[in-house]
Amino acid sequence: MxxxxxxxxxxxxxxxxxxxxxxxxxxxxxxxxxxxxxxxxxxxxxxxxxxxxxxxxxxxxxxxxxxxxxxxxxxxxxxxxxxxxxxxxxxxxxxxxxxxxxxxxxxxxxxxxxxxxxxxxxxxxxxxxxxxxxxxxxxxxxxxxxxxxxxxxxxxxxxxxxxxxxxxxxxxxxxxxxxxxxxxxxxxxxxxxxxxxxxxxxxxxxxxxxxxxxxxxxxxxxxxxxxxxxxxxxxxxxxxxxxxxxxxxxxxxxxxxxxxxxxxxxxxxxxxxxxxxxxxxxxxxxxxxxxxxxxxxxxxxxxxxxxxxxKAKGIEDTWNRNLSDHGTGEIEFEQVSFTYPNTEAHVLKDISFRLKPGEKLAIMGATGSGKSTLLNLIPRFFEAVEGRVLVDGKDVKEWPLKQLREKIGLVPQQSVLFTGTILNNLAWGKKDATEEELIESAKKAQIHHSIMNFPKGYETRVGQKGVNLSGGQKQRLSIARALVRKPAILLLDDSTSALDVKTEAALWDALGDEESTMLVVTQKIRTAKEADRILLLQDGHVSAYGTHETLLKGSELYRQIAESQNEEEVDRHASRNS
Missing domain, CATH: 1.20.1560.10 (ABC transporter type 1, transmembrane domain)
Incomplete structure (x- = not known):
């Protein structure tokens, strides 16, 4: 007391x-x-x-x-x-x-x-x-x-x-x-x-x-x-x-x-x-x-x-300390393992890969395989129990949190919007952003035209948790909010699941011009094959790592996923023609 x-x-x-x-x-x-x-x-x-x-x-x-x-x-x-x-x-x-x-x-x-x-x-x-x-x-x-x-x-x-x-x-x-x-x-x-x-x-x-x-x-x-x-x-x-x-x-x-x-x-x-x-x-x-x-x-x-x-443990960090930052988003995992507090089972075990600045990695795997957990280690929401997570050659534990997280744009699995206008929600990603920057990010996220169709445009009020918006609109607003930061690292946690094929394709085309290093959690083969490399997780372990073509040849699990999604597409085309 x-x-x-x-x-x-x-x-x-x-x-x-x-x-x-x-x-x-x-x-x-x-x-x-x-x-x-x-x-x-x-x-x-x-x-x-x-x-x-x-x-x-x-x-x-x-x-x-x-x-x-x-x-x-x-x-x-x-x-x-x-x-x-x-x-x-x-x-x-x-x-x-x-x-x-x-x-x-x-x-x-x-x-x-x-x-x-x-x-x-x-x-x-x-x-x-x-x-x-x-x-x-x-x-x-x-x-x-x-x-x-x-x-x-x-x-x-x-x-x-x-x-x-x-x-x-x-x-x-x-x-x-x-x-x-x-x-x-x-x-x-x-x-x-x-x-x-x-x-x-x-x-x-x-x-x-x-x-x-x-x-x-x-x-x-x-x-x-x-x-x-x-x-x-x-x-x-x-x-x-x-x-x-x-x-x-x-x-x-x-x-x-x-x-x-x-x-x-x-x-x-x-x-x-x-x-x-x-x-x-x-x-x-x-x-x-x-x-x-x-x-x-x-x-x-x-x-x-x-x-x-x-008296609970907060963030133990030296906020007044700065590291010289000349990097542009290089990411490396060195034999990283992770378990959640008060548990013994490994969510991730011996994960290793390296991404050069500007490269795109697609992360795939079944539910519970550790995809979202892997992303959470980069902004240091959690810390690896074994191994190291490196950003621009420095262990994330050495980065001051403010400086580390300023480099990162995060789009979570569940889109979270705040009560206020659409403009307020976009500016939440960067408080000193100009209106031109906000509109530019909205265009890249393929949400600009939808916003302009609202009676009040960017001044449209967003209800609690975005209740007056569709799932796809909330996802695209979340992506735009991350893009306005112009981050060196962009983390997309299954954040295009509510988008139709055409909109998603246009989104990835727009993101192709971004210089950010991207890690994209996805369940879609058509999204994964556009990445520079694919990381396939199974029960927290790396099941396969490489390009789309490499995994098709060398990974039975990846090949099964690809074939199942191709069969679904065939079935959809057949039902439309009938």
Whole structure:
């Protein structure tokens, strides 16, 4: 929790001011029973009206002063809490941006969303309430006990009889409450994950008529959240009745013995009234303890979850270091092997090949053969466990990540677009690109004419995840976004699967003029045979490597793939002619 709450440090003076005025409010509240005792004993009991008026005016002035202190305290407490939460949210988001892909696999997306929304809100509210009432309540209890001993020590002892029991009870309640609310937040993560999955796959859910099933699944998970939340809240609700019972018993004892002392002349009426007043203040403060413990338990659970993110392994890189960069996209794999974290099976094993600047490599293989993983090693999303990946003769581990990734244009397997205009999405690839550069890249990606057919052209709004665009349009926009970078290395991960034959052919013709070194993951022989070389993977191993003609002669697997695709084309032509 130290890391999380260290974000309060920049606002320590505002925190101190808020705390000071909270103490001012507290001091006024602790003084008032003494003034009431004075008014009763020296004014009412002595029938001295002047004492009543003077000290009554003093009490009124103190009440106004306390009110103003409360307003100032609230202002600075709000400033500290909201500034703290803003900085913390920014830090969490920056930390997530710095995650290695290995670290990303440890945190579900829904869990990260919960941490940056719900968990931060919980901690923010706790910081605010801490400066308003949470610190004030226990201080008022201890202050009331001390003032009671100052007024009449014999009567004050009876107020503290139940204190040891209450402290032990509160300790175990807080401990159990923290565990309970940690479980609740974990359940909330699971609920958010189900909502996220369902909304992302809404078309599939509707197509397969799985709405009822998804509703039942959601109901079960929401039910588990409800059960755990109710259990945690019931624990918190037991606090107040027990606290009030112990305090009311103590108050009755004080009244009993106080009445006896007044009769014997060992105590004054004003003293008993003052101690009863302090007892009532303690009762009011203890009634806040249930809320305080609940807030503290939830806050601690949330802070620990955010601490996990803030202390997670990020990108270990020297951003201020630069390497002399005179290369133009040469790539070499030297006996590279890779396994995903916490697994033993090799996804890639002993991969070796070399691409000269400007060459094009087609990567083929069955699903799960390691094609996408191979691409991920080049921008260092993951690091090889054996061997070396070289870019322009330097191990990618030696490249500063910023400098390495500026050389690369990536088109992922699943096209990802952001809410905004088409122009914004294209410029996302290069923030200082001119409009002419953006249009040029769109033309090369064969998407310019489609864009111009939209009513607003390049200013057309792209819906969430490109929902208002076809699969082929999203793929071509993703390609254009990569091309605008003018990258030395272009990675295309099966990114033409939604294109028709004519459009794809035109795209490859346009890309023929690019000077980028290209690695293209594809399942299409007609695409692969246009490459300088083809890398055929099978179960993470290199099954064959060479040109289209070489593989046709020397690789049985490649020949089978080629024959199956040729047969499909024959069947299509036959069906059209019939």
């Amino acid at each position: 130290k890391t999380v709450f260290s974000f309060i440090k920049p606002y320590k003076w505002a925190f101190i001011i808020a705390f000071f005025f909270m103490l001012t409010e507290l001091a006024v509240e602790l003084i008032q029973p003494l003034l009431i005792a004075k008014i009763i004993d020296e004014g009412i009991m002595q029938q001295n009206q002047q004492v009543v008026i003077v000290w009554g005016c003093v009490m009124m002035a103190l009440a106004i002063f306390a009110f103003l202190s409360g307003v100032i305290n609230s202002y600075f407490a709000s400033h500290v809490a909201h500034s703290f939460s803003f900085d913390l949210r920014q830090a969490l988001f920056r930390k997530v941006q710095s995650f290695t892909m290995e670290t990303f696999t440890k945190f579900p997306t829904a869990g990260l969303i919960t941490r940056m929304t719900s968990d931060i809100t919980v901690v923010q509210q706790t910081v605010y309430m801490c400066l308003r009432i949470m610190m004030r309540a226990p201080l008022l209890v201890f202050g009331s006990i001390i003032m009671s001993f100052i007024v009449n020590a014999k009567l004050a002892i009876w107020l503290t009889v139940g204190a040891p029991f209450l402290l032990i009870f509160l300790y175990f309640t807080v401990k159990k409450g923290i565990n309970s609310f940690s479980t609740v937040q974990a359940r909330l993560d699971r609920l958010n994950r189900v909502i996220q999955e369902n909304l992302q796959a809404v078309r599939l859910v509707k197509a397969y008529l799985r709405g009822t099933y998804e509703s039942k699944r959601f109901g079960k998970i929401a039910g588990n959240l409800k059960v755990d939340t109710v259990s945690a809240m019931r624990l918190m609700e037991t606090i107040l009745p027990i606290l009030l019972f112990v305090l009311n018993v103590s108050l009755l004892v004080v009244l009993w013995f106080g009445a006896g002392q007044i009769e014997t002349g060992n105590a004054q009426v004003g003293e008993l009234v003052a101690i009863v007043n302090y007892a009532m203040r303690m009762t009011g403060s203890f009634s806040m303890f249930a809320f305080i413990i609940m807030a503290f338990s939830r806050s601690k659970a949330s802070a620990e979850r955010m601490e996990e993110v803030l």
